[in-house]
Amino acid sequence: MSNERTPRRGVLLIVASPSGAGKTSLCRRLMADHGGLELSVSMTTRDIRPGEVHGRDYNFVSHEEFQRLIDADAFLEWADVHGNRYGSPRGPVDRALAEGRDVLFDIDWQGARDVAEKCPEDAVRVFILPPSLEELRRRLVTRSQDAEDVIERRVANAKGEIEHCDMFDYVIVNEDFDRSYAELAHIYHAERSRRFRNLWVGNYQAALLREVV
Numbered sequence: 001m002s003n004e005r006t007p008r009r010g011v012l013l014i015v016a017s018p019s020g021a022g023k024t025s026l027c028r029r030l031m032a033d034h035g036g037l038e039l040s041v042s043m044t045t046r047d048i049r050p051g052e053v054h055g056r057d058y059n060f061v062s063h064e065e066f067q068r069l070i071d072a073d074a075f076l077e078w079a080d081v082h083g084n085r086y087g088s089p090r091g092p093v094d095r096a097l098a099e100g101r102d103v104l105f106d107i108d109w110q111g112a113r114d115v116a117e118k119c120p121e122d123a124v125r126v127f128i129l130p131p132s133l134e135e136l137r138r139r140l141v142t143r144s145q146d147a148e149d150v151i152e153r154r155v156a157n158a159k160g161e162i163e164h165c166d167m168f169d170y171v172i173v174n175e176d177f178d179r180s181y182a183e184l185a186h187i188y189h190a191e192r193s194r195r196f197r198n199l200w201v202g203n204y205q206a207a208l209l210r211e212v213v
């Protein structure tokens with residue numbers, strides 16, 4: 001974002017949803033439009049999909065390596081999701097917060113709960129709902145990245161995930177993509193503008209008050 005004033009306190013923007021509701025697509029566009037926003041690249045034990053890039057979409061690791069990282073307390077949060085393990089590495093988030101940078105998380109509701117518990121001042125939780133479960137299934141099928149049984153498991157898990165939507169700060173129904181993206185971008189901009197995140201305001205205000213007119 002241009003005309004950056006510092007120091008600031010960063011936003012931890014967490015976007016969660018049932019699988020297929022569209023959070024990754026929304027997060028990708030938010031990243032593309034906001035150079036200063038850093039994606040928390042998760043670790044996962046799931047198999048890499050065609051088109052995915054190790055280190056960009058995820059860090060793909062073995063179950064043994066994932067367990068070693070849990071034992072080393074290397075995760076800010078981790079969870080079992082749809083039969084695999086996923087976790088947000090702690091180091092990049094700690095560094096971003098220390099430097100007042102914003103971090104975007106594309107994680108499930110358990111991760112949203114845990115990050116908000118650990119960083120209550122910084123976390124902003126957004127839940128993406130699908131227009132219907134039928135449309136959710138259609139999107140997963142059209143995405144053509146998962147086997148039929150994996151898709152059915154994800155659709156079956158959707159209600160259990162939607163049940164947790166009450167704990168989120170914001171909810172977006174992702175029917176029209178552009179409109180949903182505009183809502184997400186507005187949330188991000190508004191959260192960045194909150195007084196307590198803009199630590200530079202005190203000095204700025206004092207300078208204005210010293211002005212003689």
Ligand SMILES: Nc1ncnc2c1ncn2[C@@H]1O[C@H](COP(=O)(O)OP(=O)(O)OP(=O)(O)O)[C@@H](O)[C@H]1O
Pocket residue numbers: 017018019020021022023024025026139140142143174175176177178180
């Ligand atoms: N508003 C929308 N209308 C129609 N299709 C959409 C919309 N938003 C996203 N999609 C499509 O739905 C599919 C699923 O989207 P996406 O991969 O972003 O979901 P996700 O919530 O991140 O899923 P997962 O949790 O499995 O990663 C993609 O093919 C995407 O292009």
Ligand SMILES: Nc1nc2c(ncn2[C@@H]2O[C@H](COP(=O)(O)O)[C@@H](O)[C@H]2O)c(=O)[nH]1
Pocket residue numbers: 016017018019042043046077078079081082086087088106107108109110111112
């Ligand atoms: N709690 C966490 N959930 C995560 C993390 N990274 C991704 N996820 C969520 O897992 C499901 C499935 O993702 P997929 O890429 O296999 O389709 C989805 O809800 C992700 O948001 C994480 O680090 N922690």
